[in-house]
Amino acid sequence: xxxxxxxxxxxxxxxxxxxxxxxxxxxxxxxxxxxxxxxxxxxxxxxxxxxxxxxxxxxxxxxxxxxxxxxxxxxxxxxxxxxxxxxxxxxxxxxxxxxxxxxxxxxxxxxxxxxxxxxxxxxxxxxxxxxxxxxxxxxxxxxxxxxxxxxxxxxxxxxxxxxxxxxxxxxxxxxxxxxxxxxxxxxxxxxxxxxxxxxxxxxxxxxxxxxx
Amino acid sequence: xxxxxxxxxxxxxxxxxxxxxxxxxxxxxxxxxxxxxxxxxxxxxxxxxxxxxxxxxxxxxxxxxxxxxxxxxxxxxxxxxxxxxxxxxxxxxxxxxxxxxxxxxxxxxxxxxxxxxxxxxxxxxxxxxxxxxxxxxxxxxxxxxxxxxxxxxxxxxxxxxxxxxxxxxxxxxxxxxxxxxxxxxxxxxxxxxxxxxxxxxxxxxxxxxxxxxxxxxxxxxxxxxxxxxxxxxxxxxxxxxxxxxxxxxxxx
Numbered sequence: 001x002x003x004x005x006x007x008x009x010x011x012x013x014x015x016x017x018x019x020x021x022x023x024x025x026x027x028x029x030x031x032x033x034x035x036x037x038x039x040x041x042x043x044x045x046x047x048x049x050x051x052x053x054x055x056x057x058x059x060x061x062x063x064x065x066x067x068x069x070x071x072x073x074x075x076x077x078x079x080x081x082x083x084x085x086x087x088x089x090x091x092x093x094x095x096x097x098x099x100x101x102x103x104x105x106x107x108x109x110x111x112x113x114x115x116x117x118x119x120x121x122x123x124x125x126x127x128x129x130x131x132x133x134x135x136x137x138x139x140x141x142x143x144x145x146x147x148x149x150x151x152x153x154x155x156x157x158x159x160x161x162x163x164x165x166x167x168x169x170x171x172x173x174x175x176x177x178x179x180x181x182x183x184x185x186x187x188x189x190x191x192x193x194x195x196x197x198x199x200x201x202x203x204x205x206x207x208x209x210x211x212x
Numbered sequence: 213x214x215x216x217x218x219x220x221x222x223x224x225x226x227x228x229x230x231x232x233x234x235x236x237x238x239x240x241x242x243x244x245x246x247x248x249x250x251x252x253x254x255x256x257x258x259x260x261x262x263x264x265x266x267x268x269x270x271x272x273x274x275x276x277x278x279x280x281x282x283x284x285x286x287x288x289x290x291x292x293x294x295x296x297x298x299x300x301x302x303x304x305x306x307x308x309x310x311x312x313x314x315x316x317x318x319x320x321x322x323x324x325x326x327x328x329x330x331x332x333x334x335x336x337x338x339x340x341x342x343x344x345x346x347x348x349x350x351x352x353x354x355x356x357x358x359x360x361x362x363x364x365x366x367x368x369x370x371x372x373x374x375x376x377x378x379x380x381x382x383x384x385x386x387x388x389x390x391x392x393x394x395x396x397x398x399x400x401x402x403x404x405x406x407x408x409x410x411x412x413x414x415x416x417x418x419x420x421x422x423x424x425x426x427x428x429x430x431x432x433x434x435x436x437x438x439x440x441x442x443x444x445x446x447x448x449x450x451x452x453x454x455x456x457x458x459x460x461x462x463x464x
Contacts (some may be wrong), residue, residue, distance in 0.1 A: 067365075070361060
């Protein structure tokens with residue numbers, strides 16, 4: 001679905017090392033590492049938001065639909081929850097179904113100001129799913145949530161993924177346990193070298209999806 | 213009655229009483245009291261003159277206002293969004309911001325003659341730079357995170373205008389509409405005084421030649437009342453509606 005052949009990426013210092021990454025339908029991949037190691041940068045490159053890198057990003061034909069859920073919910077503050085979804089949804093029913101899926105149907109008429117961070121993230125997640133993406137990118141969906149809210153969010157992501165087995169996922173997280181829980185293959189970042197490491201220090205991924 | 217309205221009426225009544233007291237004390241036709249002014253308003257209303265001149269002036273204000281908001285808004289938007297447009301146009305903007313209204317009015321009358329088009333154009337030329345400067349600030353302060361989100365979710369151009377840009381520009385639009393309305397009607401009076409044969413400014417000109425302070429005040433207050441009505445009837449409800457998402461906002 002998507003192949004990324006990254007030569008190097010850096011601003012004043014080298015941020016990401018060489019990397020060849022292939023994502024196929026149904027893949028679950030987690031970019032794990034401490035903050036500032038370039039996880040979000042890589043996610044931005046995968047998502048096509050960051051085009052300033054050496055290398056190539058190839059998309060399959062027909063072009064896969066990519067939905068990006070940002071770390072901040074980034075909802076339009078002057079639109080209600082439902083209106084925010086309707087910006088992306090094709091119909092009102094789809095918007096309400098998605099809100100039901102993230103258990104926020106009763107918040108449809110609220111403004112983002114009236115939501116907690118956890119709720120706002122769930123709206124953002126619903127909005128991402130509204131695109132009916134082939135590839136879903138989640139940037140730190142659990143960060144700054146209290147433990148019980150984070151757990152609830154994680155379970156929600158698990159459920160949503162089970163219902164959409166063909167959708168590929170790339171998750172950015174600083175916590176490997178979260179990634180393991182949703183069954184994602186880990187892609188760990190080494191801050192010192194900017195290299196991407198595979199579990200057990202393998203040089204290529206078992207499934208043949210990752211070649212570092 | 214809510215407390216804001218009560219305070220407003222209290223202040224107005226107080227000022228009127230002070231004014232009437234002063235007028236009685238001075239007892240000079242150069243300072244007519246509020247009652248005399250109200251009588252003059254009624255007199256001018258009955259003769260039909262007041263309504264005619266108010267209408268003419270209001271039409272000029274409305275045309276100039278709409279044109280200045282559209283032109284200034286577009287200009288400010290492009291200057292705020294494009295560094296190149298800003299580099300090219302900024303010296304011109306500074307020049308026009310500092311060009312006295314009177315100079316523009318006189319020049320346009322000289323070049324175009326004492327015609328309606330010159331009058332309205334003079335007002336527009338005076339106002340466009342102010343609107344542009346305000347909207348430019350708004351265009352520069354757009355949230356880059358929401359911009360990126362709109363990019364990622366492939367918002368259409370129309371969605372960007374209606375749901376992303378206009379709500380962010382709204383406070384700047386309101387500010388330039390408020391100052392715009394106040395500035396424009398003042399300039400329209402000068403334009404009318406210098407080169408038109410109708411409108412509130414023209415009537416003020418006549419009254420000035422006769423030192424008829426009562427008529428001057430009658431026309432001035434009538435138009436101030438109209439501007440106040442626009443503020444209450446149009447601008448404030450619009451603002452209230454657009455600010456719903458912020459919840460209850462209490463202005464100082």
